Amino acid sequence: MRTFRLLVVAVLVLIAITSCTKEQKASPTKQVRVSATAAYEKYFGPAPTTDKGTCYAFVIYFPSATEPGRVVPFPFFTFDQNSLKKVATERLLGGMDVGSYKGEFLQPFAPGTRILGLAERDGVITVNFSREILDTKADASVEKALLNAVALTLSQFSGVREVRMQIEGKESGAADGKDVAKFLGHGGLERQPLKPEESTVLPPSPPRLLSVTAMKEKGAKEVEEVNIFFDRPLEIKELSITGADNNRFEGDVYHSVFDMAAVLKPKDPSKFKAGLPVKVRWKVTDKLGRSADGTGEFSLEVQEH
Incomplete structure (x- = not known):
């Protein structure tokens, strides 16, 4: 459930996903x-x-x-x-x-x-x-x-x-x-x-990265996960997050619900503070085979949940 809740506080394009958390019963395993x-x-x-x-x-x-x-x-x-x-x-x-x-x-x-x-x-x-x-x-x-x-x-x-x-x-x-x-x-x-x-109707553009947001429990000192949000469900081929010094942040990376975000579970959460400059390198492909890759620099947002 934790990864699912992360989507609730993403960006405007993901607001619709919050309604998918409402009125849920016990989640089926299938x-x-x-x-x-x-x-x-x-x-x-x-x-x-x-x-x-x-x-x-x-x-x-x-x-x-x-x-x-x-x-x-x-x-x-x-x-x-x-x-x-x-x-x-x-x-x-x-x-x-x-x-x-x-x-x-x-x-x-x-x-x-x-x-x-x-x-x-x-x-x-x-x-x-x-x-x-x-x-x-x-x-x-x-x-x-x-x-x-x-x-x-x-x-x-x-x-x-x-x-x-x-x-x-x-x-x-x-x-x-x-x-x-x-x-x-x-x-x-x-x-x-x-x-x-x-x-x-114009054809959709290739996939795009929307934002980079770290999440932490309310009142916690350190973040739990760093989320890289994309504009649609897709497959992540490559993804890395580095600091301003180009050193890669270590940790496990996995998909979120709906395949619309990559989630980094950082090995050292203390490094992630609000406003931290982070560089993201990505290579993704959506469900219709449209591919995109790029590098972007972002100011880290930190949200509580």
Whole structure:
């Protein structure tokens, strides 16, 4: 359980994993494959296995900052099947601007935008946003990416045949003096579903390292483990951690739950303090054979759990 808990305090991209720790009973000894949407398997390959409970893997489509009008798939996990669509929409609304992805994704939702409701009936999902979304000054390509991101993110789930979007409960007409129909691109026609456009999806980049974080028990003087977090499940081919003097830190290295992090159990924990400059050399391959290697220098973060 200790390695599993480490993921809870990682970086923003791993927040979804915290929900996989909730409401767990006694962990089964048999490895069970995470249930994944077809979109997840298309862009990230077979889902990982876990013995820590039932989890679900899906994709969030974030608008690209480098190619206007395009979206980028990103993997997420959650525990509660009943909240999959709500969690996905909330994560899309929250944006993604951390680690090695900083500046690569747009935040097309205007500040203050809230999800007022998400309803599903007969395969039709309707997500209702607050009026703040209409205040965006984004151009047409950004608005298109926003709408397509919502449509693609929600349409990936089993049984969904249509995705609709409302603003303050309206699909056309005016909300707080703003033209909802124009914003939604309906051309004045009422109750038109959003159409997911697969052609706008950019292929995922090779795997990336996101952060290096040491963990210790609350109140403890020394760290227990040092975690190197990646952006997706993968296989670690090579990994080493050195100090500013290029001397390698000794210890055992192993995979965490979901294969999204390497964990170093240091031989000498006293060396790891907050702010310590560490160099990481890695070589990894994801489940679809995309490989990456590199060297990076990081300022060590220390978290308590």
